[in-house]
Amino acid sequence: MSREDSAMMSDDDQPLVANKPTANGSTVANGRSNGHVESDSSMSEDDMPLSQSIRDKSESILTPEPRSAKRKKPMYAESSSDDDTPLASSPAKPRTAASAVNGRKKATNGAAKDSDADDDYGDDTPKKPTKRPPRKKVKKQEPDESVLEDEKPPKKVAKGKGKVKAESADGASDGEDANANAKKPAKKPRAKKQPKAEPESGDELPKPKKRASKKKDTEENGSPTKGKKGKKEDEEEEEVFRWWEQDPNGDGTIKWQTLEHNGVLFPPPYEPLPSNVKMKYKGREVDLSPGAEEVAGFYAAMIETDHARDAVFNKNFFEDFKKVLEKHPPRNGIKITDFDLCDWRPMFEYFESEKAKKKQLTAAERKELKRKRDESEAIYTTCLLDGRKEKVGNFRVEPPGLFRGRGEHPKKGCLKFRVRPEDITINIGKDAPTPVPNVPGEWKRIQHDKTVTWLATWTENVNYNHKYVFLAAGSSLKGQSDMNKFEKARELKNHVDRIRLNYQSDLRSKVMADRQRATAMYFIDKLALRAGNEKGEDEADTVGCCSLRCEHVTLEAPNFIVFDFLGKDSIRYYNRVPVDAQVFKNVRIFKENKEDEDNLFDRVTTGSLNKHLNSEMKGLTAKVFRTFNASSTFQRLLDENSLEDKTLQEKLNAYNDANRQVAILCNHQRSAPKTHDQSMEKMRQRLRGFKYDRMKLRHALFSIDSAYKKDERYKADESDVDDDFVEEWEDSLKAKEIEKIEKKFAKENEKLEEEGKKPQNKSTLAERIQAIEDEFNRLAEERGTKAAALKRDRAPEKIEEAISKLDSKIKAFKLQMVDRDAGKEVALGTSKINYLDPRITAAWCRTHDVPIEKIFSKTLLTKFPWAMDVSEDWKF
Incomplete structure (x- = not known):
């Protein structure tokens, strides 16, 4: 899905678009190898409730292998500013001081329930320790209220009042603070919190019109439709619960009144291998x-x-x-x-042979297997929510297997136990019948909590993560959550200028905690960094803004900062960016008297940062900032492109390029697919095939009238279509034609046998194959002659028209190749699903007459029905 970008932003408002991170470094393979993939990998962050338990260390593990590359020695610019002096709250670090845990206690929610069943694979599930051992040394903290010895802190105004801190009256910079001590400048009061602006025409939530027909909707909204649909599909469309028209903001507390479902689907029991198959x-x-x-x-x-x-x-x-x-x-x-x-x-x-057998199944056999599977799963796919039938999302319990993890996860390879009914808590309505498990056992607990949206939950044994069964992406509850998320990010437009002025003022605060928090907010705002949480030793060493260590940040004079760390999913984030002079000074101060493994922001936590953001705007978190910056940047990039008189493929490339820049900003990187080079080679061969067709058409024109050879449109030949390629291409075409004829012949005989008629003789097939051989022998004789005869006679005008169409096809295909190659190391789907407001895409498609099916898959169209009715002038 797409995230929205503010349409009009000053240069200061726009986030710094990072240089494209390099693909090298530790990255996670994008593939999901054969076997079972962790079910939580498909959940968005918004799906997880606040009560998610924190992963703790349960056993000793190998520490990730450190990177061998050395950080560049920082070089600092000379400055006499008072800010160059470390704040009194950051004393020099004692070399032999004992380390202390960084101020936060984390509660645990308990391990998965023990089971004594034979196929639980071993001893009881290990209990989570109640206390996590320290990971690294952290400096002893002094009181936050300490200030520079020669200056008192400015009076603070409650953040919730939305006032903006003022600098000195004459706008003096930090470098002039020494002179300013002689005479205290008058302090400007903080700017008043900006009242909510009256909604513009494009800012209101869309109120979709009742549509009488598809045709009428196309005429009114200018959005092309894919084609005519039958009555049955139109009736199904009308039955969709249009919740966004009735209650667009949802309910903050009670999520439902009645809920009835059939629980979860457990995998089948293990079937032993044949007696002759043994390790x-x-x-x-x-x-x-x-x-x-x-x-x-x-x-x-x-x-x-x-x-x-x-x-x-x-x-x-x-x-x-x-x-x-x-x-x-x-x-x-x-x-x-x-x-x-x-x-x-x-x-x-043995496993490979079983796979091969499945591949050899006929289409009818596969269809029958699918029918049986669908029948067995049918009762789990839907539930009754407030009397409405809604689709359930991940209703299957993942089978036991080996934990893959992402990136350099220290627990990869650990055994995931088989989940049983005794491990699962079911959430249903009070009067609803209790679902019966499809395997022996009783549910761990039955509850009736109307304030949560999950249907079932359990705790897996490797990382002690809570797993949840939610409604499907296109359900009303999920849709309300998505729309509220994007509306909250959109609301930030009315507050962002004031918030930026406040944190820019705090960059010079005499209180260390405030200065660190302001610097962290600067990075989150300008670079779209994730907030980051403290990690235990049994988790991958990935970091975000608040958990950055000194080793992750290198200073380069005069004002460049180099970030180099592993972000979410162990994707390397490398970025060299220019920053404000004050931010550069602050980072230098934060790093002084610290070792590489110490926290850069030792007085800021994700919790304290989000608490401060909430005081600036209700419901504001670092994630909202990230969503806002992604969507606003996306909107701006789309608006910068003038797409008049552009082809459909050129428009799609412009859209994907904007999406790609946002993905790079958000560090949605991936390893290039292993099949990328092979895929690109196939595309190059196909392109040369188009050129071969064009060459044959040109030569056919020359055979009709040699005057065409002087026509500039047909004069240039296809330089990469040489005789060797022509021979190879024609041989491959002949093989495909013969295979096609053989399949058609077999199918015809099957049909004749079903009808009780006599099948065709093999001589019929031989005649058809001989005709193909004769045709390609004729083509072989034409090689190098610059003359060609078509299968059927065509007028020169028709041939010219065919060449023109091929020219357009070749141009569009070249653009597809460029787009495919440019996106090989960027995951466009993540930002499209989680960070880009889908209404931006819907409005853009209407404006530029692009079928939305070219951008959104069927799954995404189902996920975002509330976004499809916006007008073409809607802006984030």
Whole structure:
């Protein structure tokens, strides 16, 4: 989906668009390898309730391998400003002082429920420790109220009143503070909080009109429709609950009155492998019990993936596998103690053969399997919410497997236990019937909480994350959450100027905590950094703004800061940006007397930052700032493009380019897909195929009238379509034609047999193949002659028209190739789904006559129905 960007922003308002981060460094592979993917990876941050438990350390783990690259030694500009002197609240760090945990206690919500069932793979689920051991040294904090010795702090005004701090009356900079001590400048009162502006025509929530027909809607709104739809589809459209027309802001407390559903769908029990398929140890077959065999199979299926070549993954898996073997020892008494002596190949080859069998199923067999699967899942796909049928999202409980993690996660390879009914809490209406699990067991708990939107929850055993079952993306509850999120970001337009003036004033505060907070807000606003939370030692070492360490930030004179750290999902964030002189000075002060592993902002936490932001605007958080900057930047980039008289592909490229710049700003990077080079080569071959068709048409014109050779439109030949390519291309075309004829012949005979008629002789097929051979022999004779005869005679005007269409097709395809290659290391979907207001896209499509189906997939159209009715002049 798209996030909105403010249409009109001054240069000072616009976030600094970072230089494109380099792709090297630690990045997470975008692929989801065969096996089971963590179900929470598909949840947006907004789906998680505030009560999400904090991951704690449960066992010793390997620390991530440090980067070998050294930070560039910082160089500072000379300055005599008082701000160059460290604040009194930041004393020199004692080299032998004991480290202290950075002020925050975190509650835990408990581990997953223990289970004694045989296939729970080993001992009881480890309990979460009640206290997390310290990760690193943190400086002892002095009172925040301390000030520079020669100057008192300015009087503070309550942030909630929205007043703006003033600098000295004559606008003196920090470098003039020494002179200003002689005479105190008059202080300007903070600017009054700006009242909410009257909504402009484009600022109001859309009130969609009742549509009599698709045709009428196209005429009124200027949005092209994909085509005519039947009566049945129109009737289904009318049955959609248009919640945004009735209650656009939703309910902040009670989410529903009645709720009825059928619980969750558990995976089927494990089916043991055939008796002749066994793993080997020291060359001997191991007779594993089903509980241990299942776990061994998880790893055997992955031995040719990158995971199996990862030392941490292998270590964690083998430690858990040995625990399972203690509970389920091999039945032939073999002791497995050395990972390197295990041979998983027999199991792997069996799994591969089963995959091959599935691929060989006929279309009818696959269709029948899908029908049976859909029938078994039908009761779980919907629920009754306030009497309405709504779709359920992730109703399947993920099966047991090995935890992949993202990036350099220290727990990758750990065993994920099988989830049972005893682990799951169900949320339903008080009068609703209790759902019956599809496997033996009883629910852990039944509750009737109308203030939450999840249907079921449990705690997984690896990271102790809470898993939730929510309604589908297109449901009313999800839609209200999405729309409220974007409306909150849009509301920030009315406050952002005042907030920026306030934090710019705080950049010179004499209170260390305020100065650090203002600097963090500057980075979040200008660079769209995530706020960041403290991480435990059993989690990947990823950071955000508030958790930056000194090693992540390098200063380069006169005013450049280099950021280099691992962000969310272990994606490397590298950015060298110019910053305000005061920000440069502040970062230098924050780094003084600290070691590389110390926090840059040792007096700011995500909680304290969000509390301050909430005082500036109700409901404002760092994430809202990020959404606002992404959407406002996107709106501005789209508005900067003049797309008059542009082709559809040129418009799509302009849209994707704006989306790509926002994705880079938000660090939505990814590793280039492994198949990218292969995909690009296929596109290049296809492009040359188009050129081959154009060449044949040109040569056909020349055969009709040699005067066409002097026509500038047809004079230039296709330089990359040489004789070798022509021969190779024609051979591939012939093979495809023969394969097509053979399939058609087989299908015709099947139909004849069904009708009780005599099938065709093979001689018929041979004749058809011979005709193809003759046609391509003729083409072979034409090579190098610059003359060609078409299969059927066409008038020169028709050939000219065909060449013109091919020219347009070639131009559009070249643009597609450029767009595909430019986006190989950028994840456009993340910003489109979570950070860009979808109404920006809907309005842009109406304005530029672009079918929205070209940009939004069917899933996204289902997710954002409330955004589709905006007018073409709507702006974020």
